[in-house]
Amino acid sequence: MSEPPISRGFFGRKRPDPNSARVPPGQHLTRDFPVLSAGPTPVPDLANWSFALSDGDKPIAEWSWEEFGALPQTEVKVDIHCVTTWSKLDTNWQGVTIDALLEAAGLAEPPGAYAMIHCAGGYTTNVPLEDMLDGKAMVTTTYEGRPLAPEHGGPARLLVPHLYFWKSAKWAERIEFMDSDAPGFWEQLGYHIYGDPWREQRYAGD
């Protein structure tokens, strides 16, 4: 589209925002933490919870809640960006980086170049491995110093803050390594296969 129509009488907020360099195009800041998911929030069951890695369908490693909590923990302060156009700055998380998970599983390198994250309730999302290593992603269990609430993805969710937040899948249970990329749940429904907020990759073709 060349010239968008002008909405006379629309002024928007346009408050001077010292953080605007941290807000990707088409996003606006929120102080709330909105909840978005496609179905009912699963009831946490820590006694039967586990987190697993697999190479395709072949199991590689699995940790109980207790074992997972004993893995090396990392704290991060990051900005998050939801495809529904809200962004939230300086959110604090604690969890286990993907690097630490691979190390704990005895893997010198990931067995595939892409990952599919599998979640309770059947949700999936795909992320390239290079976006998950070197501290870029973690499986997080703590938000702002407290156990991650179920509606926000607790007991554990993926955190890949440099991609749109649907990639930070709630209720994560397993990372499946794959040789080639494949679309997850929202990606099959027309959302972007990669989802970089700075390139505004909201939907397929963006």
Added chain:
Amino acid sequence: MRGIETSPNTIVVSRRLEWQTAEVAEIVDETPRTRSLILNLPDWPGHGPGQHVDIRLTGEDGYRAQRSYSIASAPESPRLAVTIERIDDGEVSPYLASVVQPGDRFELRGPIGGYFVWTAALGGPLFLIAGGSGIVPLMAMLRHRAAVASPVSTLLLYSSRSYEDIIYREELDRLAAADDQLMVKHTLTRHQPIGWSGGNRRIDREMLAALGMPAIARPRVFICGPTQLVEFAAASLIDLGHEPRLVKTERFGPTGG
């Protein structure tokens, strides 16, 4: 547990979503806080009932802002309709709900979201739960159901603040009166008119057990409204025995404005 499936009851979008210019053809005042915009679009590919669009506004100085809005019209309708609730501290909704006039134009793209969708081909029974403007995508389903004369047994449980805040009230009355397979039940959380015989509190587990469709009927459930209502209703339904994979939710966050 495998609750989410992407076929066959979802719509897969393969075409690239391009921005196009929508022109406001008509405005319908629905309630004191909401109105519907009936739009002319140069190129609409069709949609599924329950899908949404992104609307992008550009101010005179080039400032832009975009938000998502549910489609209110049935796919069978000749023109696309969205219904906008004015959120007082919102950025886009006050303009769309109060300022925009017939003939005005803005950018739009869609349809988006193929999961929270019901078409008559999916069958039923159908159990719809709405809070406030969460009725909008469910109305697209009810309008579609009426347009294709679907006989699917359907129940809408709809929570509003007051009688005046019930969006599409007269149309819902008409649809229900003309169709013995459609039942509409209202609950009013803040003010009830004298002689009101519907519900008088927020949707709770007891109300879902007493007025809702029973789990044994295995209805397809669609819940849309504020996060609290959606979380609570979905959890209560699972507790009442509904299968998680049959319960689909859409939440209107506090930043939807």
